[in-house]
Amino acid sequence: MFKFLLVAALVPAMALAAVDFTPCGDGIPVPDTLTVNDCAGSECQLTAGEPLRAVASGIVSPVGSATAEAYIIVRVGGLDVGYEMPPEYQDACTTGIEGGCPIVAGTAFNYIYDDDGLDVPARGTTIEIEVGLTGDNDVALGCAKFNAVIN
Template sequence: MFKFLAIVAIIPVLALANPTPFRTCPNGAATPTTFSVGDCTALPCTIVRGEPLSAAGLGITSPVSTSTVEAYIEVTLAGLDLEFPIPEDLKDACANGITSCPLVAGQSFDYHYLNDDMNLPLGGITVQIRVGLRDGATEIACIEFDGAIV
């Protein structure tokens, strides 16, 4: 537990020091004011299979009030879904990553993602990665970026 708290305390500092470029999602969902993936400052970000990956989205404004927030990740290559499910223990964003739940419409919040072991099936490819938060069918936040999996 202490390890998680220490990492959560450090991630915002790293995120402000090393912002990662990102694209807005075509669905028009909210985006963070600052986003970071590890120490990536230029696309594509390098993602190493089997190593920890941290990301942070700071300053996201919720479009809805909700106490249920699901995190998701979609990985595509040339338009094909590579079936990368987010680990079950990280899906509940209120329990793992959001700094203040329940969310209130218009409220600003931060989201921190930490995966201790990026168990990715493929390497040596560059993919499009979409990371988002939703409440059922309602998109709360979403960003896209390119990642080189090594």
């Protein structure tokens, strides 16, 4: 089972490197950069039980929003493994968006994600992790997908 802790503090840059990511589609805003631990390239190697720290920097939403809800989808072979983010971590305004809300249309913001002990049931195989934010009236504020292998 996943254990997620979203924090509104910068993750030390020295622990992070750029990782390749893909957009979620339909014109949903993506970050300028995505850093995940010391990953670089197209597949992030992560270790179960070890911290996972990610920063999505430079997300620019074309719409403003007073609220922001975080979600995560983990897929194996294109199939959703059924993880649901616990309700206490869904309010990205208080636990993930640097500076909190509101989101101002056209103004860049950062989303910070911190998982103290990554635990995924699909170990040793490539998974796709999608992390996104939705705002007022379920408008998409930002989203990115990246591949990882959990060992």
